[in-house]
Amino acid sequence: MKLIYKVPGSIVLLLLICGELKAQQTLFIDKQEYSCAGSFNIAIRTKSIRNTVALQGTVRWDTAVVKYNTISFGSSAITLDAGNVNLSGTANGYLTFLWVENNLQAQSTTDSTSLFNIHFITNGTGKGKALITFSNIPTALEIDTLDNNGLPVVNQTAAFANGYIITPFIYNFTGAGNWDNAANWKDNIIPPAILPACSEILINPSAGNECILNTQQTISAGAKITVAAGKKYRVAGNIAVQ
16 A cells, blocks of 8 residues: 655655565674673574565674684575585684575564674684674675566665674773873773773883872773883872772
8 A cells, every 4th residue: 555645845655564664674693792701602683574585794803802613504594504504714714604595485573583603712812892884795685576477586675783792901001190191001091980890991101200190090990000110100199990
């Protein structure tokens, strides 16, 4: 059924299917919020996947922060296995996937269905956030559905939502002077006012200079603050250790 809304100077057509707007087909990657863990499971999931006969793409990750460990597969109408995933690029931070319904029997999944899970481990310590992203290289992102004639077509409105893993971080004071000056910190990253568990602040001011804590800083249980040997650290503000 088509509903026509008339507005001055134009006509807007709104196509309704079964009385509801057609939802955007989406693949999305889990978001792992801050954790002290050394290993993580990140799923590639579905949303509004309907009338689908093929999907493919590439998943990439930041190898400076996390390393690939293993992979496992979900169970649904869209079933991937080791034959659908190419793992030859995992050492370089990516894998590719391809699923095709050869008999053109369109499939659907419930929302948040896991197609496969990538198991990561941290690469060293104190690296912070690792982006886990979809990519068109080397395998282009694509979801195919059936048209009114029962033929496969590329879904031009399909969406691919990225994820991440947030691991502990080491904040390095390498400059001279006040704590709240971003230029005094490596990569201009100042630690949060409440340092979370498993993270660390390393005080290592430039030669002959000192670090001056001129603000409020809380060190959560399980976190730590370290002053490099022979370096100067002065508390002009407040520090609380939980």
